Amino acid sequence: MIAHFDLDAFYASVAQLDDPSLRGRPLAISGSSRRAVVLTASYEARPFGIRSAMPLYRARELCPQLVVVAPNSARYREVSRACFAIFEAGAHAVEGLSLDEAFVDVPTDSLDAAVDYARGVRERVRAEVGMPVSAGVSTQKMVAKIACDEAKPNGLKAIPAGSEAEYLAPMPVGRLWGVGPKTQLRLAAERIETIGQLAALGDDAILRLFGRWGRELRELARGNDTRKVEPDRETSSVSSETTFEYDVRDVAEMHRTLSELSVDVAERLAKYGLRGTTIGIKIKRDDFTIVGRQTSVAEPTRDARIIEAAAGRCLERSTLGSHAVRLLGVRVASITEDTSEQMSMFVAQENATPFEGV
Amino acid sequence: MKFTCSTKDIAAAVSAASKIVNAHSTVPILSNVLLTATDDSIRVRATDLEVTLEHIFTGEIVEPGSVTIPARLFSGYLANLPAGILELTGTPTRASVKCQRSNYDFHALPPDEYPPLPSTQKGTSFSLDAKRFREGINATIFAASSEEARGAVLMGTLIEIAGNQMTMVATDGYRLSKWQTTLAKGLDDATPVKYIVPSRALAEAARNLGGAETVEIAALGPAGNQLAFAAQNTSIVVRLVDGQYPNYSQVIPAQFDRSVSVSTPSLIAGLRRAELVAGDRVSMVKVNVANQQLIITANSDTTGNAYEELEVEQTGEDLTIAFNARYLVEILTHVDAPQIKIEFLGPLSPAAIRPSDEAEGVRQMYVLMPLRQ
Numbered sequence: 056m057i058a059h060f061d062l063d064a065f066y067a068s069v070a071q072l073d074d075p076s077l078r079g080r081p082l083a084i085s086g087s088s089r090r091a092v093v094l095t096a097s098y099e100a101r102p103f104g105i106r107s108a109m110p111l112y113r114a115r116e117l118c119p120q121l122v123v124v125a126p127n128s129a130r131y132r133e134v135s136r137a138c139f140a141i142f143e144a145g146a147h148a149v150e151g152l153s154l155d156e157a158f159v160d161v162p163t164d165s166l167d168a169a170v171d172y173a174r175g176v177r178e179r180v181r182a183e184v185g186m187p188v189s190a191g192v193s194t195q196k197m198v199a200k201i202a203c204d205e206a207k208p209n210g211l212k213a214i215p216a217g218s219e220a221e222y223l224a225p226m227p228v229g230r231l232w233g234v235g236p237k238t239q240l241r242l243a244a245e246r247i248e249t250i251g252q253l254a255a256l257g258d259d260a261i262l263r264l265f266g267r268w269g270r271e272l273r274e275l276a277r278g279n280d281t282r283k284v285e286p287d288r289e290t291s292s293v294s295s296e297t298t299f300e301y302d303v304r305d306v307a308e309m310h311r312t313l314s315e316l317s318v319d320v321a322e323r324l325a326k327y328g329l330r331g332t333t334i335g336i337k338i339k340r341d342d343f344t345i346v347g348r349q350t351s352v353a354e355p356t357r358d359a360r361i362i363e364a365a366a367g368r369c370l371e372r373s374t375l376g377s378h379a380v381r382l383l384g385v386r387v388a389s390i391t392e393d394t395s396e397q398m399s400m401f402v403a404q405e406n407a408t409p410f411e412g413v
Numbered sequence: 414m415k416f417t418c419s420t421k422d423i424a425a426a427v428s429a430a431s432k433i434v435n436a437h438s439t440v441p442i443l444s445n446v447l448l449t450a451t452d453d454s455i456r457v458r459a460t461d462l463e464v465t466l467e468h469i470f471t472g473e474i475v476e477p478g479s480v481t482i483p484a485r486l487f488s489g490y491l492a493n494l495p496a497g498i499l500e501l502t503g504t505p506t507r508a509s510v511k512c513q514r515s516n517y518d519f520h521a522l523p524p525d526e527y528p529p530l531p532s533t534q535k536g537t538s539f540s541l542d543a544k545r546f547r548e549g550i551n552a553t554i555f556a557a558s559s560e561e562a563r564g565a566v567l568m569g570t571l572i573e574i575a576g577n578q579m580t581m582v583a584t585d586g587y588r589l590s591k592w593q594t595t596l597a598k599g600l601d602d603a604t605p606v607k608y609i610v611p612s613r614a615l616a617e618a619a620r621n622l623g624g625a626e627t628v629e630i631a632a633l634g635p636a637g638n639q640l641a642f643a644a645q646n647t648s649i650v651v652r653l654v655d656g657q658y659p660n661y662s663q664v665i666p667a668q669f670d671r672s673v674s675v676s677t678p679s680l681i682a683g684l685r686r687a688e689l690v691a692g693d694r695v696s697m698v699k700v701n702v703a704n705q706q707l708i709i710t711a712n713s714d715t716t717g718n719a720y721e722e723l724e725v726e727q728t729g730e731d732l733t734i735a736f737n738a739r740y741l742v743e744i745l746t747h748v749d750a751p752q753i754k755i756e757f758l759g760p761l762s763p764a765a766i767r768p769s770d771e772a773e774g775v776r777q778m779y780v781l782m783p784l785r786q
Contacts, residue, residue, distance in 0.1 A: 334562065350562045354587060355695070365562035395697050397737055398782040399586040400664040400763065 056169035056192060057284060058159045059199035060142060060176065062135075063187040063208040065155035067097035069134050070124045072185045082122045085111045092301055094126055098208050108301025128315050131155075132322075137184045141176055148286035153297050154319075158196055160284035166192065170213045177211060193219065195280035197232055219278030224251030231275055233268070235343040250276045293329065294337075295319040296384025302341045304379045306370075313366040316385040321359035329390050330355035334365035337384035338373055348373050351389065354397040362387060414478025414503040416450045418470065420512060423455070423499060424491035426468040429621055429647065430459035431484035433466045445481035446488075447527045448503065450474045459484055460528055464614045465650045466621065467530075479524035482508045487519060531639045531650050537606050538631035539574055540598045543644050545775070547623035549581050549592045552747050552777055554612040558585035566656040570612045572640075575605035582661055583612065588740050589661060589780040590747070597627060606632070608640055609658055614651035618642045621649065665780055666763060669756035671729025673702055674769050677753045680707070681745045683721035687711040688738035690719035696738040697784050702757075703731040711738070734760045735784040744779040761785060 062068065066084040071077045081100035083093045093114050096105040103118035115121055135154035142149050147160035159176075161169045173190040180188045191203030192213040199214075201223070206212035214222050223230075228250055229239045245264065247253055254276035261269035274280070295316045303309060313336065324330060334356075335349030348369035352361060366385045430446045438444055438461065447458045453474060458467040480503025490510070499512040505523040510516070550570075558567035563585065571582040577599030581592045600606065622628050625644030633639040633650060642649045688696045691711035701708040702725070709721040734757060745753065750768030757764050766779040 350560070352560055352562055353558075353585070361563070364564060368562050368564075391695075395695060395735065395784040395786050397587050397695065398761065398785050400584065400589065400661075400780070400782055401586050401659055 056161045056163055056166065056194060057196055057199045058161050058169060058173045058176070059191040059193075059196070059203040060138075060157050060159065060173075061189050061200075061203050061207065062138060062155040062180075063189055064095055064097050065186075066095035066126060066131060067100075067124075068186050069127070069131055071097065072134070073130070074124075077122060077124070080122050081105070081118050081120060082124060083111065083114055084126050085114075085123050087123075087125060094300055132315075132319065134184060134186060138180050138186060138188065141179045141183065144179075145172055145175075148284045150284045150286060151295075153295075158199065158284045160286075161192075166213055166215050170211070173211055173213075195219065195278070196282050196284065197275055197280045198222065198278065201226070201230055219280075220251075220254060220276075221278075223276065223278055224249060224254065226250045228253050228276075231272065233272060233275075237343065238265075254278075292331070292333075292386050292388035292390060293320055293323050293327070294384055294386035295323070296337060296382055298339075298382045299380065302379035302381055309370055309380060309383060310367055312383050313370060313385055314363050316383065317363035317366055318359045320385050320387055321357050321362055324357035324387060330357045330396070331387035331390045332356070333387065333389040334362055334369070335386045335388065336366050336369040336373070337382070337386065338370075338375070338380055339382035340375065340378035341381055342378060343381070344378075346373055349386075349388075354399075355389075355391045357387070358399070414448075414450050414480055415475040415501070416455055416472045417475070417498055417500045418455060418472030420491065420494045420497050420499045422470040422472070423457070423501075424488075424494065426455075426457040426470050427484070427488045427491050429468050430457045430466050431488040432620075433459040433461055433464055433617065434484040435461040436485070442481060442522045442526050443528075444483055444485070445522055445527070446484045447479060447481050447524060448501070448508075449479040449524075451477050458527075458530070462528065463611060463652050464617060465531060466617060467648050467650075468621075469646045478503060479527075480504070480508045481522045481524050481527055482519050490517065490519075531652070532634035534634060535641075536632035536634075536637045537574075537600060537602065538629060539577075539579070539596050539600055540627050540629040541579060541594065541596045543622055543625040543628045545594055546628045547619045548749070548775070549579075549594060550615045550619040552592045552749070553581045553583045553590040554615050555583070555743060555747060556585060556588050556590035556779070557583035557612040560585075564656070565611070565654045566609060566658060568612060569609040569654040569658075570615055571658045571661075572608045572610055573605060574600055574607075576600060576603070582658075584659065584661060584780075586659075587737075587782050588744060589664070590744070591661070591665075591778050591780075593776040594774055607658065608632070609654035609656060610640060610651055611654060614649060618649050621647045664763060665765065665778075666758055669758055669765060671702070671727070671732060671758075672754055672756040673707055673728075674726040674752060674754045675707055675723055677745055677748060677751055679723055680753070681742055683709050683723060684738045684742050684745070687719040687721055688742065690716045691738055695784065697735055697786075698738040698741075699733060699735050701731075701733045702727055729757075732757050732760065734764065735786055736764075736781060737784055740781055744781060748777065748779070749775075 067082050082097035084095045085091045085093050091111040093109045105114045131154050142157050142159050147162045150158040161172050169192045173192050177188050180186050187209040189203050189207045190211045191199040193199040194216045198219045202212040202214050228234050228242055261273050332355050333351045338346050350365050449456045454469050455472045456469050494512050502509045506521050508519045508521045554570050573580040577596045579596050583590050622644040628644045631641050633641050638653050640651050687698045687709045691697055698709050698711045705727045707723045707725045711719040752769040754769045755766050763780045763782055
C-alpha cells in the first residue's frame, strides 16, 4: 500500500510551532519587500480569503489583524527532516516530493494495516515534532495524493483497493496528473469534464486528444496507476524540486530557490555517501512545458556551493522567454560511491570563503 | 579598397585571425575577418567580442579601405594558394581575389558593421621577453578550470605585477600553478596590479606572440578592463574577467616538514604505467615514501595491481598519500627540470612541486591537493 503525507500549511505551521503566541491567529509567511506576496497562509487566515501568491498589502486589507512572519528555510529543512525520519520508520521506501510532502511504500497489502501505520505516523509527527500532517492511503500513488488533498487539513482518508476508479470518476479531469489548464480547456470543448468521462474514452478519441501518452493517462483515470514509490536512496541521481505557490518571474528569487535546493541535494548526497559529476536543473514554466539544462564538473562533488554555482549557470542558459516559472528542481547525477574524494583547496580551509579576493 | 600583397603574408595573418572566430556565433559578421588597408600596411582583425586579434603586414595599397570576408572560407582558400602575389579588391558586399590564374569572388558584409576596436587609451603598461612569456603561459594555464560551471574567474589566469616582478597563477581548486619572472620593463607606479585574463586568450597570445623579441602588455580603456598584448606585427586585446581571484597564497603552506627529490622522467613514466591499472574515472595512485624510496601503488578490481619503486632523496618522516595520477602527471610534464622536489605536510594536506634547481630568471611551483580515501 502507498501512503501520501502532506504537512498542513507547512511554513505557517512551523512558525506557529516555534512561537506559541501565533497559534490560533491568522498568519501569513511572506517576505518584507513592498512587492512581497503571501507564501503560505495559516488555516486561521484562509477564511478571510487570504491565499498563497496574494500580494501582502491585499492580504492586510482583507485581514487587518494578520500576523506576518518572514520565511526561515533552514528551520523548514530541519522540521522536514524530523518528519521524514518518522515516515521512514516501518516504511519500505520514502519518496520525498518536497520538504512537506512524501510518498511512502508501506509493506502491507491490508488497507487496515496501512491506515494504522498512517495514523501512527500522524500521531508521532504531532507528538514528537508538533506538526499537523494529513495522509492519504491507497494502493497507488495518485489516488493516495488526491485522498490526502481531500483529507486536509489535519485528516486521513483511505481508499479501499478496487474502488479507485469509482472514487476518481466524479472528480474534475484537472485532478489527474498531467492535465493542466490548457488540456482542461481542450477537454471541456469535447465536453469531457470528469475523470470518469476520460476513463470511458475509446482508443481513437484518446489518441486524437492526447497522442501517445493518452493511454497512460486513461489508465490513471481508470485507477490503474502502477508507478512505484521511488526511494530517495536511488544511486542514479539525487534531486530536489519545489513547486512555487505562485508563478515566479524574479530571477533573483529563482537563484535563491536553486541555492536552497542545492543545499538539500548536497545534504542528501552526504547522507547516502554519494557524489556526482552531472548537475542539472528542471524548470516547469507557467505553460507547463518543462525545460532542463545540465552541465558537468571534473570532480565528483556534493559541495552545495559547487552544485549551486552549476545550477545557477544552467538557469542562466535556460530559455524562459516571457514565461514565469512554476517549479524548479536541482539534480545531481553520474553518481559515484564514496571511495575517494579529490580534496579542494578552497573548501579545505575551515571557515574560509571559497572565492574571497586576493 | 584595393591592394596587392604576398600570398604567404596574407595567409599567415588570416589563419591567425580565423582561430579567434567563434564558429557558433549567432552574429553573422563575427564569422568574418576584417581587412583594412591604409598607407602601406594591411591589418587583419578578428574578434569574438572577448578576444580580439589584429595582425599587420605590408603590401602595396592601390586604394585604402576595408572589407570583411568569412574567416574560415578565406583562410582555407589562402592556405591552398601557391607562393606569389595576390590582388584583393573589396566593396561592402564583395571581395574579389586574383592570384595568378585563380580568380574568386567572396560574399562580404559591410565593414562599418564590424565591431570597433576596443578602446586604445593606454593605462598601466609593462613588457617582458616574448619567449619567456610564452613559457610562462604554457607552464600555468593548464591548471585553470575548463568548466563553465565553475565560473569565469577560475577559468582565467591571474597576472599580478608588483614592481618588476610578474606572477602568473592558475587553479581549478584541485591543483594550482604559479610562475614568476622579472620583467624587461616593470611598472612605473609602485602600486601592484592584478588582472584575471581568460586563459584561452593567453593560449592565443602564446601561439601568436612567442616568435617576437618582446611583448608589451598594457591595460586599455578608461576602466582598465581590457588588456592588450602586442609584439611585432600582432596584437591581442582581451576583455578581463570581472571578479575576485581566490586568495591562493592562503592555501599554499608556508612550510613543509618532509620532501622527496626525484627524477622527473622516471616519476612520470612510473605514474603513467600505474595510472593504466588505476584506470578508473578517478585515477587514484598511492604514493608511499619511506627508506629513501618512493613506491607507487594502484589497484582496481577490473585490471589488477601496480607497484613501482623509485630511488629518491627523502627528508623528514615517512608518508603515504593518494593522488589523482592524471593531475600529478600533468603537473610534472609542465615542470621544466630533470629533477623535481615534492614537499609534503601530511596525507590530507596540499603537496608542493618545484624544480630541484631553479631555471635562470624563473620561479615555478605547483600545488596539488591529495585524494581523501
